[in-house]
Amino acid sequence: MIPLYGFLEGDTIGLLILAREDETVAEVARRLVVSAAVRVPPNGNTVFVYQGRALDPRYTVHQAGLTALDRFDVRAEGRAHATAAAGGPGRGDGGASS
Numbered sequence: 001m002i003p004l005y006g007f008l009e010g011d012t013i014g015l016l017i018l019a020r021e022d023e024t025v026a027e028v029a030r031r032l033v034v035s036a037a038v039r040v041p042p043n044g045n046t047v048f049v050y051q052g053r054a055l056d057p058r059y060t061v062h063q064a065g066l067t068a069l070d071r072f073d074v075r076a077e078g079r080a081h082a083t084a085a086a087g088g089p090g091r092g093d094g095g096a097s098s
Contacts, residue, residue, distance in 0.1 A: 004069070028048065049074070049075055
């Protein structure tokens with residue numbers, strides 16, 4: 001199991017999610033949404049964002065390159081690209097531009 005820090009858009013805290021290497025990022029995102037449902041009601045389609053990029057939901061944790069204690073964000077489908085492009089949370093480089 002790989003411990004990951006998950007942050008759901010609209011939640012006030014990050015959650016520790018234990019993931020398997022062969023689990024898809026869509027499954028990991030769904031578990032984060034379910035775990036945070038006491039504070040943030042599920043809200044339609046979501047996108048898994050890692051290092052500022054929205055990932056294909058079919059990627060496995062291994063294919064995405066996630067390692068222990070990495071941060072990922074789950075955002076509403078329409079907002080994932082805009083926030084990442086603006087250097088928002090989850091970018092992975094503190095918002096610095098190259």
